[in-house]
Amino acid sequence: VGHVHKSDASYGPQKPALDMRFLRDVLENENYFDKTLNNSYAGWWYCCIPIEHIEERGLPLPVFVRGDDVEFSLRNAPGFITLNGICIWHVGFAGKFNAAMELYQVHRNSFVIQAASGICADVDFFKRIKTMFWKEITRFAYNNAELLLDSIEDFMKGPEWLENLNGEQSLKEHAAKNEKLVPLETLTEYPHAMKDDPYEYKRLSLWSKAWYVLTINGHLLPGFMLRNFPSVIAYDWFFVPGKNFRRKHLIAVNSNDNTGYLRTINRKRCFALIKRYRKVVKNYKKNHTKVEKQYRDHFAEMTTVKFWKNYLGINK
Incomplete structure (x- = not known):
């Protein structure tokens, strides 16, 4: 079970770090769940959802990958059943850091899912991006700072842009901005x-x-x-x-x-990005309320079977 942290708008596990080699941690993992956290969600990793539930409440928003499972889970406010015998073993997110994914895709989609369905209303994703922008500038990660600005700019293009977006092409274009290690x-x-x-x-x-x-x-x-x-x-x-x-x-x-x-x-790259940052921030502050309403107005349509068939080209 994951959690969207109100303090810094980050995503992370709800449970503390546990060592599954020890019985006490296995037992704690089986029982631990903090019901006081408002923004808890279940990822797609290994997730079973009744078809009737989807037919009644609609499909996820078209923001795969990153954020569609968060929105769908928080929108439906389900109870969670997690079992120690069903696990996903993978490298920690820090070990597979991808700037295009974490700085562009995650933040763009965070804006979209918050605006469209009203989840995480108490989380300030805009503040997070502003803070991260200055961090990236001061450690000379200019491409990273650019990706953060891209996330705001693309969100501000509105739902019609998202509905016609080629997600695979977008991922490739932004991945090209990753530093070549x-x-x-x-x-x-x-x-x-x-x-x-x-x-x-x-x-x-x-x-x-x-x-x-x-x-x-x-x-x-x-x-x-x-x-x-x-x-x-x-x-x-x-x-x-x-x-x-x-x-x-x-x-x-x-x-x-x-x-x-x-x-x-x-320095030239830094000052150009700061100039762009001021322009992006000004536009967001002036127009975000209007754009957010546009996403809300398109929400019901974007979660229908008809929309998804057109979006995936199944009807063509």
């Missing part, structure tokens, strides 16, 4: 990339924190004030400003497969 051993100039821990935490003093924010981590500083030697940071969501601070280069590492990408500060 290479084996760490090929970064011969930086042997420490294979040794340093990308998840090591490094603190910043209060003064350094202020300097980090005010200068957009060096984008407003002359080059001689920045250090050439790159820090090794995590490629996924893990964010440590202390490692990013006053660097010209950063090596983003996926320790799951020992690959990485060398990022370099680019």
